[in-house]
Amino acid sequence: MSKKSVSVLETFDNPEPGRDYTIRISIPEFTCLCPLTGQPDFAEFLLEYVPDKLCVELKSLKLYMVSFRDKGAFHEAVTNEILNTLASLTEPRFMRLSANFNVRGGIYTAVTVEHRMSGWTNATPVQLPPGE
Numbered sequence: 001m002s003k004k005s006v007s008v009l010e011t012f013d014n015p016e017p018g019r020d021y022t023i024r025i026s027i028p029e030f031t032c033l034c035p036l037t038g039q040p041d042f043a044e045f046l047l048e049y050v051p052d053k054l055c056v057e058l059k060s061l062k063l064y065m066v067s068f069r070d071k072g073a074f075h076e077a078v079t080n081e082i083l084n085t086l087a088s089l090t091e092p093r094f095m096r097l098s099a100n101f102n103v104r105g106g107i108y109t110a111v112t113v114e115h116r117m118s119g120w121t122n123a124t125p126v127q128l129p130p131g132e
Helices: 058-066 075-090
Strands: 009-013 023-033 040-050 054-056 094-104 107-116
Touching (some): 009 058
Antiparallel strands (some): 009 054, 023 040, 040 094
């Protein structure tokens, strides 16, 4: 098993590198701190990616996400930082990270960032007729 690591993040070999498939990971308990007030911010993240050679290991992803608990970060900055780290580590064909932050001061924030491997294009989805 091949492993790369950044801090606590680890990877493993993609079991089907010849096939495009999507991995979706819901991370419902993300927390960080507002860099201005020190108040906690809560968010639900959705990580979606098409792996190339490597996949992110889930326990290490959980530990990585928890590492933001005591860090001050703007929503836009932390979402981009996490995507940049994961994309750099796993070098996926495609990766999207969506962050839905809970209300703060009457405002909800949603941030979506994407990474696409140079030269990769997604396959056209197959449209099947409705079942009877």
